[in-house]
Amino acid sequence: MSKLLKINVKSALGIAVGASLLILTFYAQATSGTGRGFYRFFSGSDTIPLQKTDTPRRILLKSDVGRNDTSSRKDSTSRRDSLVSKVDSVLISSDSLDAIIRSHAEDSGVLVVDKNQFYLYGKAKTEQKDLSLEAATIHYNNETNIVMAYGKTDTTGSIESKPQANQGDLQTRSDTIAINLKTGKGRSQNTFLQQGEIFVNARYIKNINREEAFAQDARFTTCNLDTPHFAFRTKKMKIINNKLGVTGRVYPEVESVPIPMVFLPFGIFPLNPARHSGVLLPSFTSSEDFGLGLEGLGYYKVFGEHVDATTRANIYSYGGWNLNVNSKYIVRYKYTGNLNVSFQNTKSLSRNITAKDEFTSTRSYMINWSHSRDSRARPGTSFSANVNFGSTKYNETLLNNPFQNFQNQLSSSINYTKDFNGKFNLSMNINHSQNSVNRLVNLSLPTFNLNMVTMYPFQKADQVGTGKWYEKIGIGYSGNFINQVSFYDTAFNFRRLLDTLQYGAQHNVPITLSLPSLGPITLTPNVSYEERWFGQKNLRRWNDSTKRVDTFTTKGFYTQRQMSFGMGVATRIFGTYTFGPKSNVIAIRHEMRPNFSINYHPDFVAKSFYNLRVDTSGRTYRVSQYDGNVIGSFSEGIFGGISFGLDNLLEMKVKDKNADTTLKGKPADKKVKLIEGFGFSSAYNFLADSFQLQPFNLYARTTLFEKLNISAAANLDPYDVDSLGNRVNRILWDPRHFKIGRITSGNIALSTSFSSKSKDGKDDKNKQLPIDPFMTPDEQQRQMQFVRANPAEFTDFNIPWTVSLSYSLSFSRVLKPDYSGYTTETSSGLTFNGDFSLTPKWKVGATGSYDVTNRSLQQLSTFISREMHCWQLSININPIGLYRSFNISFSPKSGILRDLKINRTRSFLSEN
Template sequence: MQTNIPNSLFCFVFTLFFSLVLYPQEVETSSIPVRAEKDSIAPAMNADEISRQLQQQDTTKTDTVRKPQFLTDIVTYTATDYMRLSPKENKMYLYNEAKIVYGDMTIEAGLIIIDNSKNEVYAYGIEDSTGVYVQTPVFTQAQRTVEPDSIRFNFDTERALVHNSRTQQAEFNVKGMVTKRENDSVYFMKNVRFTTSEDVDNPEYFFYARRIKFVPDKKIVSGLVNMYIADVPTPLGLPFGYFPLTEEETSGFIIPSFGDSQYGYNLQNGGYYFAISDYADLLAVGSYYTNGTYNMELTSNYAKRYRFRGNFSVRYEKRFNSQRGFPDFSESSSYNIRWSHSQDAKANPSSRFSASVNLGSSEYYQESINQSNTGNFLNNTLSSSVSYSKTFEGEPQVNLSLAARHSQNTRTQSINMSLPTLQLSMSRIYPFAPSVGAKKGLFENINLQYSLRAENQIETTDSLFFKPEMFRDAKLGAQHSIPLSTNFKLFKFLSVSTGTSYEETWVSRTFEQSYDPVLNEVIRDTVNGFDSYRTYNFNASMGTTVYGLKSFGKDKKIQAVRHVMRPSVSYSINPGFDRFYDTYERPDRANPDQIELVDYSRFDGTLYGAPGRNFSSSIGLSLSNTFEAKVTSKDSTATEPKKVTLLNNFSMSTSYNLAGDSLRLSPISLRGSIPIVQNKLDINFGGNLDIYALNNNNRRIDKLNIENGGSLFRLTNGSVNFGYSFSSKDFEGGEEEETDELENETFRNGGRPDDLFGKGMGPDGELFEEDEFEGKEEENENSWYNYKIPWDIRMAYSLNYSNSARQDEISAHSLMFTGNVELAPKWKVGVSSGYDLVNQGFTFTQLRFQRDLNSWMMSFNWVPFSNRKSWNFLIRIKANVLSDIKYEKRRERDRQL
């Protein structure tokens, strides 16, 4: 139902006139169940003064053409204390928690006045008993809220005049002295301050403009604008300003940062951002230095909910050291390609595609000019993997995978690639199993499988990467494998398994060898064409589990100790395939007058190598031990004792070659771990013991070490290592957050997910995740400062001992650590370092200082020594829309080192 406010109100007043003729000047409505006495809280100003001020403010002239005054929706209004009609003034007064709703528009205030003659609404705050101005107006329309000191709104034109309005748009908080609402999408404001600070009345900084045009959810267009910091005007200003407000991603230019370095003055990381769609974007940035050095980078992020997500980056750098014509002038280039792709597990249960690519120049992380990712330049290996897998349901089930892999050593600049690798496998088939019920015995447990692995492997160097020479020596081959096995119980306690395996290997070329007496060297000829060989072997194993338990009584602290042993013995036979070997003649090196026959296989140097020539028959022995204890729980309410592991998986293994003529017993391998703190600290240890002695040339001889004047066993090598991390959350019952590879910059580039080797830095020098302060400023019931200080520590210890050739030395011994602590709710410091006990020196050390300045953030990163000695200071606005407003000062490392 549509109505007209003046007509409705006047009809209501005339009805009251007939019933209350004795009170023609001012009437109190009887339909409102509120007493007519004056409220104890007085209005901010009386009605006459309000009416007089409104008449002074009204400068609108009557239009010669009167438009129809029809409202498009019902107007409802409420108030807590009273609603008073004044027929003399033709106004209605709503006092204390007054509210008017008109369509999608809502006005709330302490005092609201409806002027029926002008069809306007006025809203004010009121003073409480202490004289504080409270219940200031709140204007809401279409999910946009404005909180001014006063409002004047016209129902006909839907225009409004607002004083000291406060509103939030995107990341901006806007406050204007006078606001004129033209319509629901355009506002004109005078004497405006806008900031990303949460407190718009007392911001840390703000931009001041005399006049602006404000389009909600779209833009702010201003005239002369100045920047104020702590209410102090700065010389930073613009003749005009344009500030986008959309919360959606939009395309736009990225302002570069200015600086100077050993390459000269520069403009860094300027470019353009492309908001391609809701699912993908593209960032194109570059840097230029006055000596000619430049770099370019393309970065794209993409995601589709419940399907996949990932990112892609390509970066190229061209560096010029010194100046052309100088004797120390040199130039170099490097590139880096990164791609991470993750498929949602629910997208397609039968197939999966994933990618983790990090390849490029070996010196990229060491020489990159405005990248400082410490976790990556300490890593000597770059690796990549792109794979697709598909499962074909049925009986039997078939799994297919296709992958491309890459491994690169940045020190030796060697690259190994597999383009591609095809794997096909079939699930186990039990041809003699019963159709129903469990499989029993030797015959019913007979099973076989089939698997295929085919790949094209490339070995090259950094200088030949993606050049024709790279593919010239590629190795192509395939290997078929059919294992046949069965298992059964023997004497109810022994588990026995036995089987055989057949393998057939295909290659695309072989190598013939011959001796050239003229050149006095071995000639290796490549024979292109299909060739193959077949191998097979037999194996059997038997094992059991032995339990030992010692009880001390339930009244003891240690109630019982249990020892679990898992001994096993295995036997394998590998026939000799000497039919795949040939010989060639050459002069004997010790006696040139004699001729020696040299054995070789044409499959030497192929993808899977040559088959074994020597017959082997060996017995393998292994013993695994676990020690556990039941201890009385410290929790008095617990009804069961606590289970504690004392020694976890302490294993000993060796093998004895029955077909060998000497040195038949292999070194005894020892492995195990000692749990110190449950699920937090395990000390892992390992070593090898050899019973054979060494000769004067430190070579193993077929003589026991104890017979040579030594001990029964000779420790050839050993290792001890552990990693331990703990934080204040461990004492508060908190849980550590899992590392997301796609979100962690260092992890995505192949480094560690933690900051043990230092926290990564962005192109502008900011520390990754630097604005995530866990500590919050809180107060307890006594209004004292919250004394809890968040902190975290991570340590890694490693020791390696070598004595295989009587060197008797500790080859590696280091302790690395990293820690972060919030000294105050907005102060965070961190350090990553370590000490090499062998070389007597500190490892790479990084000191970090971070300060949360509410609307701003500040960070200082310092590498105090080493050839990467440098520091970087940065302070900038945290909001992304103004992240280009910053100050940065850095001292780069000396690249000539």
């Protein structure tokens, strides 16, 4: 015992001695046992290695155990340790450790000088590079390069703590740990290992080097409980760090009950946290119309750091198939994009008993491309694309996707903008729209927009003081050039395509003058010149022989011009009504924003209008010969009159009963908006010979009780109509019968949502599905579509119930195609979404839409979900739609085991 030196870490001598020996110490893990078999495994020799006499090398001393002071170093050099030769450095052999180790112990450190061993007691902790080791006791033997770590038991014999080792996202906890820092060999007992979502428990783990290890009696799971709900058992397992785990015969266990009858001869478990290429496993499905099938069979391929590709295929027994190739590319701080190409060969069982063919076949395709460039890549320019182009039948024949089955409109846009020193801005756009109902395709190839920032030509270069009034005259410019092609995808022909080519241009030159405010009144004079170019002229004439209107088109270059002059006046008026001190309502505030303007524009386009006979009775309409172009014609007639409008805001201030604070002795209050905005706008033309009063545009919007959002708008025509619905020059005004004009169009929208308080008390109002910031908008859209199509897999059990409703109604009076009169077109729809918990672990919900106008349920998706901690049972049912289907899925929540699931899918083609 005389050769043992037990010191307190807090003493100066202990600090120096511990620091001197720490440079010789350990890399990572340790365990118990010091027999010859133990050393034979770690060192590869049958004998315990002796002290080495290699030529020493010098490294700097650095440790958290003690300070590096001169007195302590002198004390250590007085002993017979031949490794130390200088006061300011430590000499060690060339085969020692390659990095400095930092250590700490709450109790003490013990140094055995003759045996070259070091001990740390009491919550010992060491760190080297990215590896840290924590244990009750840590022992390092410099002769054998073996480090050992032990746990601690309490007075009753129960385990109080276990050694823990952490390296990156790899975490281990064992009864004992031992490792040879030089060879990397090691052994641990009763080890719990975690890497990412994976949990491995093994009775013994032997490391043969720093990258590979063998486990005996191992259990593999993604459940984070001490006694997991499920696991995979195996007698032996090989682990390759950050790559994979390979097992022998493996069988599952549920609630610690083994199921040996269900086993696999071997298992391969991925352990690579980085992205890598691999096979994507499919799911099984069954459909009366498509047969048996495999969906999602594919392969993920990484093409380097910036590009990857995912290929998936659906295969059905009746001969149908679907192939999808999706590639994502990204270069940080430059651009990101996504290209998705899908080919679909639909072969379904024919429902028509009179059909000659047993199957109905349809081929379709879809191309989606999105691209965005980082604004920092090339300041002053931007390029973005969002292309969705394909067959009009693609969405309709897509299986098990009720949301896309009802998507009848496709649109695309490619945009490039360029800024010229902040004075001009140029943008070029290519747009596409496609309707799957009438199968009409419109292409704009391309559209140019040029805008000039307002210039002040009379303003001096070196402005001093307040300028003259004419120096505030500003001139701007905006113009666009449009090319458009329209065709039906069922009758595509290049010659017909050229016949439908149209072009047009529009130029606008506004002239403004900034005048100083006259107190609360603001004056804004304006002058504007506008010119429009057309590529064709459309002349329509009544044909007495066919009893219809014929159209004759003449190609060429045609122009229209228009000018306007005006002076605008605007102000704001406030009014407040204050209640008594006993009232909960403090005050009601009304803000009015009236606007008034005098405008004049001459009639430069009268020669473009003519009377068109539309029926045998001789009725006529005023039409323009430029109607039907991509840019519409100017309105006919001279205007000299006034335009007026009024916008209102109504809010009140109430006492806040829930507030606990006061301000300067006054009770806290809060503002409540009663009506966020309501008003009207119209005009009166003094120079018109009839219909001087223009229609009134009415609007209102508000949020009631912070829950119900309401917005409404209407168009009020002040003139009466005849028996055929044509306007007559007679004001409709009869207050006794509540007839004040005619509502010719309008719309109203209401939406609300309710939810219960979360179980954990946290505010989940802004909780959303996490989205990768580097995902393209097209990827985000497809992700949201997947969530809507599979709501049971994204259920939030923290909120017991949620309900959201929205309703919209719109109507308008339109002229019939045969000019025989007017008809009212109405559309009304209701959408709903909600879920509620039957029990804390069971939840049901539904989402859908109801067409109020046609009194039919357009779409309905319901789900049932069961929370099972590390597993989830989800049932999705779509009883309404083109394809009625249901899906039952029982799968782990862990993303690494997403393909380990039981899935059952059936779909049926609707009879209607």
